[in-house]
Amino acid sequence: MTATPTPRVTIKDVAARAGVSKGAVSLAFNRKPGLSEATRERIFRAARELGWAPSPTARTLAGSRVDVVGLAVCRPARLLGLEPFYMEFVSGVESVLVERSCSLLLRLVRGQDEEAGLLESWWRGRQIGGSILVDFRADDPRPAVARRLGLPVVAVGHPSLTGGLTSVWTDDATAVTEAVRYLAALGHRRIARVGGAAALGHTAIRTAAFDGAVRALEPPARAWQVATDFSGDAGARATRSLLTAAPPERPTAIVYDNDIMAVAGLSVAAEMGLRVPDDVSLLAWDDSQLCRLTHPTLSAMSHDVHGFGADVARTLFEVITGEGPGSHPVPTPVLTPRGSTAPPKV
Amino acid sequence: MTATPTPRVTIKDVAARAGVSKGAVSLAFNRKPGLSEATRERIFRAARELGWAPSPTARTLAGSRVDVVGLAVCRPARLLGLEPFYMEFVSGVESVLVERSCSLLLRLVRGQDEEAGLLESWWRGRQIGGSILVDFRADDPRPAVARRLGLPVVAVGHPSLTGGLTSVWTDDATAVTEAVRYLAALGHRRIARVGGAAALGHTAIRTAAFDGAVRALEPPARAWQVATDFSGDAGARATRSLLTAAPPERPTAIVYDNDIMAVAGLSVAAEMGLRVPDDVSLLAWDDSQLCRLTHPTLSAMSHDVHGFGADVARTLFEVITGEGPGSHPVPTPVLTPRGSTAPPKV
DNA sequence: GCGCACTCCTTAACCGGTTCAGAAATCTCC
DNA sequence: GGAGATTTCTGAACCGGTTAAGGAGTGCGC
Numbered sequence: 001m002t003a004t005p006t007p008r009v010t011i012k013d014v015a016a017r018a019g020v021s022k023g024a025v026s027l028a029f030n031r032k033p034g035l036s037e038a039t040r041e042r043i044f045r046a047a048r049e050l051g052w053a054p055s056p057t058a059r060t061l062a063g064s065r066v067d068v069v070g071l072a073v074c075r076p077a078r079l080l081g082l083e084p085f086y087m088e089f090v091s092g093v094e095s096v097l098v099e100r101s102c103s104l105l106l107r108l109v110r111g112q113d114e115e116a117g118l119l120e121s122w123w124r125g126r127q128i129g130g131s132i133l134v135d136f137r138a139d140d141p142r143p144a145v146a147r148r149l150g151l152p153v154v155a156v157g158h159p160s161l162t163g164g165l166t167s168v169w170t171d172d173a174t175a176v177t178e179a180v181r182y183l184a185a186l187g188h189r190r191i192a193r194v195g196g197a198a199a200l201g202h203t204a205i206r207t208a209a210f211d212g213a214v215r216a217l218e219p220p221a222r223a224w225q226v227a228t229d230f231s232g233d234a235g236a237r238a239t240r241s242l243l244t245a246a247p248p249e250r251p252t253a254i255v256y257d258n259d260i261m262a263v264a265g266l267s268v269a270a271e272m273g274l275r276v277p278d279d280v281s282l283l284a285w286d287d288s289q290l291c292r293l294t295h296p297t298l299s300a301m302s303h304d305v306h307g308f309g310a311d312v313a314r315t316l317f318e319v320i321t322g323e324g325p326g327s328h329p330v331p332t333p334v335l336t337p338r339g340s341t342a343p344p345k346v
Numbered sequence: 347m348t349a350t351p352t353p354r355v356t357i358k359d360v361a362a363r364a365g366v367s368k369g370a371v372s373l374a375f376n377r378k379p380g381l382s383e384a385t386r387e388r389i390f391r392a393a394r395e396l397g398w399a400p401s402p403t404a405r406t407l408a409g410s411r412v413d414v415v416g417l418a419v420c421r422p423a424r425l426l427g428l429e430p431f432y433m434e435f436v437s438g439v440e441s442v443l444v445e446r447s448c449s450l451l452l453r454l455v456r457g458q459d460e461e462a463g464l465l466e467s468w469w470r471g472r473q474i475g476g477s478i479l480v481d482f483r484a485d486d487p488r489p490a491v492a493r494r495l496g497l498p499v500v501a502v503g504h505p506s507l508t509g510g511l512t513s514v515w516t517d518d519a520t521a522v523t524e525a526v527r528y529l530a531a532l533g534h535r536r537i538a539r540v541g542g543a544a545a546l547g548h549t550a551i552r553t554a555a556f557d558g559a560v561r562a563l564e565p566p567a568r569a570w571q572v573a574t575d576f577s578g579d580a581g582a583r584a585t586r587s588l589l590t591a592a593p594p595e596r597p598t599a600i601v602y603d604n605d606i607m608a609v610a611g612l613s614v615a616a617e618m619g620l621r622v623p624d625d626v627s628l629l630a631w632d633d634s635q636l637c638r639l640t641h642p643t644l645s646a647m648s649h650d651v652h653g654f655g656a657d658v659a660r661t662l663f664e665v666i667t668g669e670g671p672g673s674h675p676v677p678t679p680v681l682t683p684r685g686s687t688a689p690p691k692v
Numbered sequence: 693g694c695g696c697a698c699t700c701c702t703t704a705a706c707c708g709g710t711t712c713a714g715a716a717a718t719c720t721c722c
Numbered sequence: 723g724g725a726g727a728t729t730t731c732t733g734a735a736c737c738g739g740t741t742a743a744g745g746a747g748t749g750c751g752c
Contacts, residue, residue: 008470010708021732026710036730057406057472058708061737068451087433094454103473105414106452108440124354126403126738127449232639260639263609267641293578293606295613356738367702372740382700404738407707472708 009050018046029054030064066129069097069316070122072107072115074135075230083230083260084288085305092309093132100317102129112137116145123151130154130320132312136161136201154316159327161201166319168312168328172202173209175301175333176255179283180213182335183253184221187343188281192224192251194238194261203227206257224251228261235261239268243280252344253281259290262298266340277342287336296339303333355396364392375400376410412475415443415662416468418453418461420481421576429576429606430634431651438655439478446663448475458483462491469497476500476666478658482507482547500662505673507547512665514658514674518548519555521647521679522601525629526559528681529599530567533689534627538570538597540584540607549573552603570597574607581607585614589626598690599627605636608644612686623688633682642685649679 015022020039027035028043035043047053060066071093073086090104097104105128109115119142122128130152133142143163146153155162158169176193183191193210196203207225214223224242228234235256242251256262262284269276276282276296284291287302311330318326361371366389373381374389381389393399406412417439419432436450443450451474455461458481465488468474476498479488489509492499501508504515522539529537539556542549553571560569570588574580581602588597602608608630615622622628622642630637633648657676664672 008708012708022709023711023733024731027731030710032711034730039730053467053471055407055471055708057403058737059710060403061401061407061739062708062710063737064710083433087429090452091454094452098453103451103453105449106436106440107444107449108437121399125399125401232635236639260636263636264639267639267643270641289578290606290609293582293610293613295616297613354738358738368739369703369741370701373701376740378741380700385700401738404707405740407709408738408740409707410740 009052011052011054014043014047014050014052017050018043026054060126065320066126067100067102068105068128069093069102069313070105070107070119070128070131071134072109072118072131074109074111074115083258084290085258085286088288088305089309089312092306092311093313094309095306096310096313096317112141116141119145119151119153120149123149130316132156132316133162133165137199138201138204140201152316152319154312154319156312157201158205160205164325166315166323166325166327168308168315168330170303170308170330171332172206175285176206176209177213178332178335179255179301180210180217182337183255183281183283183341184217186253186281186341188253189217189219189221190223190251191221191253191255192226192242193255194235194242194257194265195225195227196230196257198227203257210255222251228257230258230261232260232264235264236268239265240272243269243272243274251280253283253341255283256285258286259284259288259298259300262300262340263290263294266294266296266298277340278345281341281344283341285333287333291338294340299338299341300336301333302336303331355398357398357400360389360393360396360398363396364389372400406472411666412472413446413448414451414474415439415448415659416451416453416465416474416477417480418455418464418477420455420457420461429604430636431604431632434634434651435655435658438652438657439659440655441652442656442659442663458487462487465491465497465499466495469495476662478502478662479508479511483545484547484550486547498662498665500658500665502658503547504551506551510671512661512669512671512673514654514661514676516649516654516676517678518552521631522552522555523559524678524681525601525647526556526563528683529601529627529629529687530563532599532627532687534599535563535565535567536569536597537567537599537601538572538588539601540581540588540603540611541571541573542576542603544573549603556601568597574603576604576607578606578610581610582614585611586618589615589618589620597626599629599687601629602631604632605630605634605644605646608646608686609636609640612640612642612644622686624691627687627690629681629687631679633679637684640686645684645687646682647679648682649677 011022011025015025024035025043028040056067094104107118109118119131133153134156136157143165153165155165155167157167159167191214195207210225214221226238228238254265256265262282265282266276269280274280282298284298284300287300291298291300308330315328357368357371361368370381371389374386402413440450453464455464465477479499480502482503489511499511501511501513503513505513537560541553556571560567572584574584600611602611608628611628612622615626620626630644630646633646637644637646654676661674
C-alpha cells in the first residue's frame with residue numbers, strides 16, 4: 001500500500017479555474033448573497049470539472065458548523081451485539097444524517113462518567129456538532145455537562161429523566177399499562193414482568209407503571225417484577241425462577257422488557273415442559289423481526305425503532321440550529337398480538 | 347439551549363502559560379526530539395492546568411494523521427438490526443480504536459458503488475485515515491478505488507476476493523468442511539445448507555466448500571443448497587421448502603449461514619411438527635448468545651466476533667503505518683455442539 | 693581564542709477553508 | 723453629469739495546529 005501522492009485539489013484550484021478569488025468560491029458554495037448568478041454558475045462548473053468539494057476539516061477549523069454528530073452507547077459489548085434495538089436505531093439516525101451529509105461518530109463507553117468526559121473532549125476538539133444521549137439513569141451527569149459546554153444534544157428518554165434537555169421519548173408508562181390491561185382482559189390474574197437494568201430511568205418508569213396498572217385491576221391481580229441486565233441469560237434465569245413455583249404461585253403471563261429476553265423465556269418454558277401460550281403467555285417489547293421467527297411467534301409491544309431514530313436525529317438538527325428545549329413524544333408502542341399470548345388454560 | 351460561548355483554550359494559551367512558543371508545545375505533544383526534559387514537563391503542566399488537548403481538526407488540517415477510521419456497511423436497515431454480528435464486530439473494532447484514541451465513522455450504504463464514492467469523498471476530505479471494507483462481491487469496485495486513492499484499508503474477506511488488499515479472514519472453507527464431516531460422522535447422509543446472499547464472495551466460498559465436502563463423503567451423500575438474503579424470513583422460507591418433501595427426499599441436517607436463519611429454521615421445524623434434533627439436525631454459524639437461548643440450544647460454528655473486529659482494527663493500524671499488503675487469517679470457527687444436532691432418528 | 697558541533701528553542705510559512713472590510717463597477721435619481 | 727446607493731468581487735486576517743529553517747547559547751578540541 002504505497003500511498004499514491006494523490007494530487008489534492010483545493011479551493012484555490014477551483015478559484016483559479018473559475019477566474020475568481022477563494023472568497024468567491026466560498027460564497028458560492030455556502031449559498032451566500034453577493035455573487036452574480038453567472039459567476040456562481042461558473043464557479044460550480046469549475047468545481048464540477050475538478051471534482052472538488054469543500055474540505056469539512058478546513059470548514060470546521062474556520063469556525064463554521066461541524067458535520068458530525070456523536071453517539072456514545074454504554075452497554076457491555078456482548079449485550080450490544082445482541083440487542084437488535086441499537087443497530088436499528090442507528091440506521092434510523094443515519095437515514096436522516098445522510099440527507100444532510102452528516103456522519104455519525106460512534107463510541108462504546110463503559111459508563112456515563114466516561115461518556116461525559118468523551119462529550120467534553122469531542123466538543124472542545126470540535127469533533128462533533130451535537131450529540132445523541134441515550135440510557136438515562138438517576139443522577140445522570142450528562143445533562144449538566146451538556147449545559148455547561150453549550151453542547152447541542154437531544155436526549156432519548158422521558159422528560160422526567162433528562163434534566164430539562166430536549167428529549168424524544170416513547171410513552172412507556174402508557175404502553176406498559178396497555179400491556180397489563182390486555183393480559184387482564186384475556187383473563188390473566190397472575191402477571192409478571194422481567195424488566196431491564198434497574199439503574200436505567202426508563203426501567204424505573206416501566207416498573208412504576210406496571211405496579212400501578214396491576215393495582216388498578218379489578219378483580220385484583222397478583223404481580224411479580226424482576227430486574228435484569230437485558231441479556232438473554234438473565235431473561236432465562238428470571239423466567240426459570242418465576243416458573244418453578246407451583247401453579248397457584250406461578251404467573252400465567254410474563255412481560256419482557258426486550259425481545260431477546262422474551263425469546264429466552266420462550267425456550268425456558270419449553271425446557272420446563274410448559275406450553276406457550278396455554279400454560280403461560282409471553283409478551284415482548286421492542287418488536288424486532290426476531291419475534292416473528294420463534295414458535296410460537298411472540299406477541300409484542302411494537303414500535304418503529306427505525307423511525308424513532310430518524311425522529312431523534314431530526315430533533316437534534318433542530319437543537320443545533322437553535323430551537324429551544326422541547327419534548328417530542330413519539331407514538332406509543334402498540335400491542336401486536338401473536339401466538340404467545342392467549343387466555344390462561346390453567 | 348443557549349450556546350454558552352465556551353472560552354476555547356488553544357495551543358497559544360498553553361504556550362503563553364509555559365513561557366514558550368507554539369512550536370515548542372507542538373513538539374512536546376508529539377514527542378518529538380529537540381526539547382529539554384524540563385521544558386517538556388513545564389509544557390505538560392501548563393496544558394494540564396488549562397485542560398488543553400490538541401484539536402484533532404487542526405492537526406488533520408496541518409497535514410498529520412487523521413484519527414478516524416471509516417466503516418461503511420451495506421445491508422438493508424431491517425437486516426442489520428437483526429444481525430448480531432455487526433454490532434459485536436463494531437464493538438471489537440472499537441476496543442482497539444479507543445486505545446489509540448481513534449474514532450469510528452459509521453455509515454450505512456446501499457451498494458458498493460455508493461460506498462466507493464463515499465470512500466473517495468471521505469479520503470479526499472481527510473475525514474478518515476483509513477477504512478475497513480466488508481462484504482466483498484465479485485467485481486467489487488472498492489479495491490481499485492482504494493488503490494487509486496492510496497487509501498489505507500483492510501479488507502475483511504478471503505484474499506481471493508479482496509483484490510490484493512491486506513485482508514483479515516476466517517477460513518470459511520475449512521469450517522464448512524468440518525461442519526459437513528461432523529454431520530456425516532453423526533450419520534447424516536442428506537445434508538442441506540441455507541446460505542447467505544449469493545452475490546457475496548464468502549457465500550460463494552462456502553457454497554463451493556460445501557459442495558466439495560459433500561462430494562468427498564464416503565458413502566456418498568445427498569446435498570441441497572439454497573441462497574437467501576440472510577434474513578430470518580428467508581431462512582424460514584428456505585427451511586420450509588426443504589422440509590416439506592417426504593422423508594427420503596428430505597434433508598436430515600441443515601447448516602445455516604448465520605444464527606438468525608437458524609433460529610427461524612428451528613421454529614419452522616416446530617411449526618411443521620418435526621423434532622429437533624431427532625427428525626432434523628440444525629447447525630448455525632456466527633455463534634451469538636442467541637444460539638444458547640433457543641430450545642433446543644443451537645449447535646454452531648462459533649468464532650470470536652469481538653476478537654475478529656479487534657484483529658481487523660489492529661491490522662488497519664499496521665496498514666496505516668505503512669506495512670505492505672498481507673493476509674491475516676484468524677482462527678477457523680470451531681464447532682460447538684449443542685442440542686440441535688444428533689444422529690438422525692429417521 | 694576560534695571554529696565547530698550540538699542542544700534547545702523560535703520564527704514564519706502552511707494546511708484549506710470562512711469572513712469581513714472595503715474597492716471597483718454599475719445603477720439610480722434628480 | 724455627479725452624488726449616493728447597490729451590487730459584485732477581492733484581499734487579508736484568521737481558525738489551531740505542524741514543520742522546516744534558522745538562531746542563540748553551550749561545550750569541546752586544538
